[in-house]
Amino acid sequence: MLKNAYLKRVYDDTVQNNPAQPEFLQAVGEVFESLETYVAARPELEKAGIMERLVEPDRMVTFRVAWEDDQGRVRVNRGYRVQFSSAIGPYKGGLRFHPSVNASIIKFLGFEQVFKNSLTSLPLGGAKGGSNFDPKGKSDGEVMRFCQSFMTELHRHIGARCDVPAGDIGVGGREIGFLFGQYKRLQNQFNGVLTGKGLRFGGSLARTEATGYGLLYFTQEMLRHLKNDSVAGKTIVISGSGNVAIYAVEKAQALGGKVIAMSDSQGYIHDPAGIRLDVVKQIKEVERGRIRTYAERVSGAEYHEGCRGIWSLPCDLALPCATQNELDLEGAKLLVANGVQLVAEGANMPSTAEAASYFQANGVLFGPAKAANAGGVATSGLEMSQNSIRRNWSFEEVDAKLHDIMVNIFRQAAEAAEACGVPGDLIVGANVAGFRKVADAMLSEGVY
Numbered sequence: 428m429l430k431n432a433y434l435k436r437v438y439d440d441t442v443q444n445n446p447a448q449p450e451f452l453q454a455v456g457e458v459f460e461s462l463e464t465y466v467a468a469r470p471e472l473e474k475a476g477i478m479e480r481l482v483e484p485d486r487m488v489t490f491r492v493a494w495e496d497d498q499g500r501v502r503v504n505r506g507y508r509v510q511f512s513s514a515i516g517p518y519k520g521g522l523r524f525h526p527s528v529n530a531s532i533i534k535f536l537g538f539e540q541v542f543k544n545s546l547t548s549l550p551l552g553g554a555k556g557g558s559n560f561d562p563k564g565k566s567d568g569e570v571m572r573f574c575q576s577f578m579t580e581l582h583r584h585i586g587a588r589c590d591v592p593a594g595d596i597g598v599g600g601r602e603i604g605f606l607f608g609q610y611k612r613l614q615n616q617f618n619g620v621l622t623g624k625g626l627r628f629g630g631s632l633a634r635t636e637a638t639g640y641g642l643l644y645f646t647q648e649m650l651r652h653l654k655n656d657s658v659a660g661k662t663i664v665i666s667g668s669g670n671v672a673i674y675a676v677e678k679a680q681a682l683g684g685k686v687i688a689m690s691d692s693q694g695y696i697h698d699p700a701g702i703r704l705d706v707v708k709q710i711k712e713v714e715r716g717r718i719r720t721y722a723e724r725v726s727g728a729e730y731h732e733g734c735r736g737i738w739s740l741p742c743d744l745a746l747p748c749a750t751q752n753e754l755d756l757e758g759a760k761l762l763v764a765n766g767v768q769l770v771a772e773g774a775n776m777p778s779t780a781e782a783a784s785y786f787q788a789n790g791v792l793f794g795p796a797k798a799a800n801a802g803g804v805a806t807s808g809l810e811m812s813q814n815s816i817r818r819n820w821s822f823e824e825v826d827a828k829l830h831d832i833m834v835n836i837f838r839q840a841a842e843a844a845e846a847c848g849v850p851g852d853l854i855v856g857a858n859v860a861g862f863r864k865v866a867d868a869m870l871s872e873g874v875y
């Protein structure tokens with residue numbers, strides 16, 4: 428419940444103006460709650476209408492994406508791009524291809540992206556896009572024709588100095604390649620209009636690994652500063668088995684942690700001996716198969732139907748890396764009862780507001796998504812830098828910069844939390860640290 432009258436008025440108006448957008452309102456509510464103390468101390472923000480302007484994107488386009496399947500039948504999906512804020516840099520944010528995509532989900536992701544990108548300290552504005560297209564079960568030819576049709580509209584709205592999309596759920600290297608090919612064909616320009624590109628055409632080393640690795644760098648920093656501890660020797664549960672989850676497991680293991688479970692949207696695997704990542708990569712990256720196959724191939728591992736059951740496994744660290752609202756109050760209670768010490772979010776808004784509050788109320792260290800998973804977009808920013816100077820940095824150079832950025836994000840969030848009188852509350856800290864830079868830029872740039 429918001430106490431600050433200005434924030435409450437803007438939130439109530441946002442509810443009125445955005446009916447049937449629960450995920451977007453959830454994200455706005457969470458950010459506003461964290462900003463109460465900060466906004467109350469800066470009355471000039473109300474005078475300049477900063478909050479009203481932040482909840483209303485600069486623009487949002489929706490468009491028809493018509494394409495032909497392998498049987499020659501015409502299929503139609505809906506495409507989206509929301510350009511939320513360019514206050515501190517060109518619009519930047521991923522594309523999601525998943526049947527659940529709608530205006531509410533794209534807007535929640537775009538809104539969050541504004542503050543996350545600010546936290547990276549790179550000059551990046553906030554955006555997001557995608558489609559309700561499901562790449563699962565489609566042939567490469569079908570995915571290519573869909574991507575070409577999608578880009579045939581999207582290319583009018585993006586550009587290397589205007590808006591630079593990347594991947595997200597359902598959009599990996601294959602999709603980015605097809606999208607980039609079509610952009611080039613339409614614009615006759617080879618530039619850094621997308622990130623997450625293949626290494627032979629402008630991609631950055633370590634971009635594939637970046638979100639998962641960054642999550643573990645952030646987790647390590649949380650443990651070191653707040654508990655004088657480390658990832659080494661910890662039992663870890665990581666949900667999901669896509670890009671973020673796989674590279675979170677890789678870095679967790681490299682830091683000496685033991686990951687005992689992973690999941691997909693149908694169920695989870697439990698391997699008490701520790702996940703064999705080579706088997707997961709073969710199933711998910713090569714065969715594009717289901718996580719249940721792991722239990723058929725690795726003795727001692729079990730498969731359980733239903734992805735939420737993963738939170739019933741006792742662990743020291745829980746890293747949700749699948750999707751929004753995958754960890755609710757029930758899951759949070761199970762984790763706390765089983766002694767979890769830290770939760771850090773690899774996915775965007777994976778914990779419900781009730782779950783996040785429950786963790787904090789029970790002394791569990793909590794790393795919110797916009798800080799903990801910012802390594803992906805930060806490395807996309809590094810890909811843009813390499814494209815601009817037409818040079819490629821080595822894996823070690825990019826990884827070292829990613830590490831520094833994640834440590835710096837933790838410091839900014841921890842210092843802002845301290846300044847707001849809630850030391851260790853990284854939800855408040857990340858929101859305040861991300862917000863103040865964007866708000867100050869808006870104050871300087873005049874009313875628009």
Ligand code: NDP
Pocket residue numbers: 594595596597598638667668669670671672690691692693734748749750751753773774775800801803804
């Ligand atoms: P992927 O498509 O590579 O993997 C997504 C994973 O989540 C899959 O295991 C998928 O299972 C599972 N999943 C998807 N939808 C659901 C659902 N409704 N319920 C349960 N599980 C589900 O995506 P990413 O790994 O790239 O993204 C994962 C999360 O991380 C998302 O929240 C994304 O926004 C966020 N993120 C990603 C970044 C990136 O660089 N890729 C950067 C920052 C955040 P299944 O195969 O069964 O669908």
